[in-house]
Amino acid sequence: MQVERFKNTFASNIFKQKYAQGPTDTWDALADRLVEDVCGTRWGKDRALMSEGDRAQLARYIKEMKFVPGGRYLWYAGRQNSYFNNCFLLRAEHDPSMGHDLSGTF
Numbered sequence: 001m002q003v004e005r006f007k008n009t010f011a012s013n014i015f016k017q018k019y020a021q022g023p024t025d026t027w028d029a030l031a032d033r034l035v036e037d038v039c040g041t042r043w044g045k046d047r048a049l050m051s052e053g054d055r056a057q058l059a060r061y062i063k064e065m066k067f068v069p070g071g072r073y074l075w076y077a078g079r080q081n082s083y084f085n086n087c088f089l090l091r092a093e094h095d096p097s098m099g100h101d102l103s104g105t106f
Helices: 009-019 027-038 052-063 071-076
Strands: none
Touching: 009 027, 009 071, 027 052, 027 071
16 A cells, blocks of 8 residues: 655655656655665665665655655666766865965865
8 A cells, every 4th residue: 555655736746747757656666766776785786885674764764754865866766877976076286376285185
């Protein structure tokens, strides 16, 4: 039995229009998919980052909306290409023209 997780039609429509992977996708399925993709074994491809029990608890928190990951995580979870993080840092090199040394700063 599917539990209705959304408190209003607006929230349900946002899920369906932005994050659902198909017309039958549910918030609970997305929660399981997200936890498996980010913290689990990625369907047997990697070593899990969290224990099975911790993953189950995290999925339950997401399902109950006690914790809601950012939209990027919701959208990419379970998709072929996952770009969860768009930040990239480079090592700063010393530039005498700047007047200060940032070498070693990330």
